[in-house]
Amino acid sequence: MKLYKNPPIDSWKEIFKRPSSDLTPWEKRISPIIKDVQENGDQALYQLTKQFDKCQLQDLRVSKQEIEVSESLIGTNLKDAIWRAKRNIFNFHSQQKMNNYSLEVEEGVTCWQKKIPIEKVGLYIPGGSAPLFSTLLMLGIPATIAGVQNITVATPPLKNGTIHPAILFVAKILGINNIYKIGGAQAIAAMAYGTETISKVDKIFGPGNNYVNFAKLLVSTQGTAIDMAAGPSEVAIIADESANPAFLAADLLSQAEHGADSQVVLIATTEEIINKTKQQLTRQMQLLPRKKIMESALEKSVFVLASSIEDAFDMANFYASEHLILAINDAQKWSQKVVNAGSVFVGHLSPESAGDYASGTNHVLPTGGHVRADEGISVDSFMKKISFQKISPLGLSSLGPTIELLADVEGLHAHKQAVSIRLNSFLEK
């Protein structure tokens, strides 16, 4: 843990520096996997799953039977919790379905914009130690609201060849049937290029480890769209004297448990809060199972004493974190000052966990400062806008000469000609 007291603005770049992610070494590891899947299809997937997941699959695809029985393999409490999270996420995301619009720009010149769902999407759901069924809620719900017809899910199998029933139960209630037992770079390659069993998709979504993230970057330079460049998860907290150090420590730890490379930042306006939070971190960590991971993450954590609440917001906007918690008085009023963040948790009783699971907002968010220009998953992520225009004889007679002149000045004479030849046809009649 490093503590900086009232750091001058020209030191912020160094203080809030993130570890750089160099693609080069990963490219050497991942390119052969992608090539293997492109060349050998399903056969490569069976072999790579044996190699990386220690699992000899009988079938790549999850059977109808497996999806059907998932419901009986998990408790009623969990099912109820999943339904409640689903309802909240669905209701929040339903508001995002923007209407199409049409405008008669000039007399006889009508332009309109339509939002159309992407035809085929692939959702990557990390498995292994933690079965991240919540991520399937976060991706599957906006995909179905958007109206995507063809949803493929890839998730790594356990050694015994099964998928956690909570993941399958979520797929079931969302009506998703194309689920494949593959993980890592091979899953990304299979969805990007297709195999005998798995259809090529137009866009790949979802978080993952370095293999998954770099494989997504590689396929994105070769024609398959991806949701975002993903990296280590991160949280920044702004705290004033009203903050509860026990809550702050719990929030920092919930970020730190994601991995040793998690980014954890506390910006406080009093040194007392920082000191008490440190004590709480040590105390709470003792009682939690992922202590080692949290300790590693906290080693690189940053604590900053800010000279004012305004200063704290300037720093948080500069850092531009995936998650931002406002543990301050009048948090809602101050939240107006946020310009760079993925998801913001307003006030002392809004932990990041709420948005991670069940309040309704999405938890798939850009990291690494990408929130400056990018955003979390929404219904829009699963749609594309297409513009249309229709011009009448009157419209072309009126606007045509303007188009001709503009094309002429840009030296694009065939562009001009496409208008002239139509205008001349009016004269011939």
Add this chain to the structure above:
Amino acid sequence: MKLYKNPPIDSWKEIFKRPSSDLTPWEKRISPIIKDVQENGDQALYQLTKQFDKCQLQDLRVSKQEIEVSESLIGTNLKDAIWRAKRNIFNFHSQQKMNNYSLEVEEGVTCWQKKIPIEKVGLYIPGGSAPLFSTLLMLGIPATIAGVQNITVATPPLKNGTIHPAILFVAKILGINNIYKIGGAQAIAAMAYGTETISKVDKIFGPGNNYVNFAKLLVSTQGTAIDMAAGPSEVAIIADESANPAFLAADLLSQAEHGADSQVVLIATTEEIINKTKQQLTRQMQLLPRKKIMESALEKSVFVLASSIEDAFDMANFYASEHLILAINDAQKWSQKVVNAGSVFVGHLSPESAGDYASGTNHVLPTGGHVRADEGISVDSFMKKISFQKISPLGLSSLGPTIELLADVEGLHAHKQAVSIRLNSFLEK
């Protein structure tokens, strides 16, 4: 020109194949340029501009004086045409400013979404042979509607160190003052990393040659967002027996004049239309200045005879082109079938040129089939959505146990703890 008659669906992949764009050879040429700008800043920019643009600059920045006098250097007709195009583009794009929304998802759990402009954007405007002031309209107008505060423009200078006055006039009427006389990969590097004179931006927009496109791809893997992966421009036309071969040829040529690598596709339901269009192409080409370029582009063009209008739409959606022209009867009704395209021109009197310049829609669009999952520039391209949530004591008491259970099943105990510690604090009171 290749002609395919009623090709079976399993041949479409080969017929509509685009030339692959391999990053590797370009990386070797462009990486040193980017590194040079990162290390040597302005000095590298002066030197590279001398090398590539044959121009010895006195100042990187366009002066206030240069912007001011631009108005007197172009004719009234051109100014009027630019104002009219600006008005139409502004009116069409103004409809895209989606409202923020807020929802009380459950009692005491309020979530909201806000759209916030990106702070700093860079617009690349190609110059050289054609001064593409229309592209500055297409990028600058949505940027200003979005409310972007810091807009930087980079455009290559002519040999005498000037910028075409039409570009400066557009900048003037849009209120853009930060204009720099740099082009190519060095311009992209300067905006991505910043130099003494040029501020680093959060996202880079705009079309360009291979140097520009690959430089954008490279900086996008290192933290600067880009608008889209751009490649050779392309048009597909669906024509039935009602189409006018002279119009079709003019539209195909207006695409072909962009460059020898332009993609030109005609899908017609009668062979007569194809034959007549070919005759028209030869005739019209004689009279146009960019004949050589058009001939090269047309050599690789694809003509397809479709067995039905439905078949033609299936092919056009499969090809997924940047521009799609519907030169058919009942074009507006049929336009409902379009699912993959960037911008669609409906009916015989709607040439692509209209959308390129003045009807109101945007002309910066994805190519290379990227429209399957991506879209053209809109006001959204210059904004990002941030989600917020605020939970009351009642809300956390009610939703808290659901969050605890979900976190527990995913094995994320610190996430659970962040809720438990708050719920326990209620009991203590």
